[in-house]
Amino acid sequence: DAGVTQSPTHLIKTRGQQVTLRCSPKSGHDTVSWYQQALGQGPQFIFQYYEEEERQRGNFPDRFSGHQFPNYSSELNVNALLLGDSALYLCASSLYGGAGPNEQYFGPGTRLTVT
Amino acid sequence: GDSVTQMEGPVTLSEEAFLTINCTYTATGYPSLFWYVQYPGEGLQLLLKATKADDKGSNKGFEATYRKETTSFHLEKGSVQVSDSAVYFCALSHSGYSTLTFGKGTMLLVSP
Numbered sequence: 001d002a003g004v005t006q007s008p009t010h011l012i013k014t015r016g017q018q019v020t021l022r023c024s025p026k027s028g029h030d031t032v033s034w035y036q037q038a039l040g041q042g043p044q045f046i047f048q049y050y051e052e053e054e055r056q057r058g059n060f061p062d063r064f065s066g067h068q069f070p071n072y073s074s075e076l077n078v079n080a081l082l083l084g085d086s087a088l089y090l091c092a093s094s095l096y097g098g099a100g101p102n103e104q105y106f107g108p109g110t111r112l113t114v115t
Numbered sequence: 116g117d118s119v120t121q122m123e124g125p126v127t128l129s130e131e132a133f134l135t136i137n138c139t140y141t142a143t144g145y146p147s148l149f150w151y152v153q154y155p156g157e158g159l160q161l162l163l164k165a166t167k168a169d170d171k172g173s174n175k176g177f178e179a180t181y182r183k184e185t186t187s188f189h190l191e192k193g194s195v196q197v198s199d200s201a202v203y204f205c206a207l208s209h210s211g212y213s214t215l216t217f218g219k220g221t222m223l224l225v226s227p
Contacts, residue, residue, distance in 0.1 A: 042119075042217030043204075
């Protein structure tokens, strides 16, 4: 059973450029969440997708956008990159809804470096 | 808003020592509490969780008890191993949602 996969593993971009990161959820999961983890910090929630719509959003500017496809995979897009966008970007998948907390399974992350 | 505070690291221990990593939280209502572990170069793995007050989560020798009166969820292990060296994150979420609020993480270094 494949877990959460992310691509690419590492990426180097220049300030002002745009980047797209990709995520495939764990088999059977329908919800994808994205997190940004700066060096030495805990992950910060960016947004969550379910049924191809953004359902929740954290405190991130509109430069951060996403998409979910019918097969539940997801993309994270960041426009007009800043040096401060350098971080590990984590994707997590889960099942939507339910009365209790829905356990999230994390991928290995994409390390983005902006120069 | 919700927040999680962890003790700063690194925590440096010798093998077989007792481990405590403190975690306190601020949140409305009754969140669920989690400990995640991140090994070098890897993503996050769920270590244990507790969904209501006085619940004890446990896994691989690690334990944490949900204390609502002190808003705490401290991680403990009786005898650490070198392989436990990693960064540990305390986190919370609310029922019906799966988004997590994390602490800053505590690095644990265990020497032989």
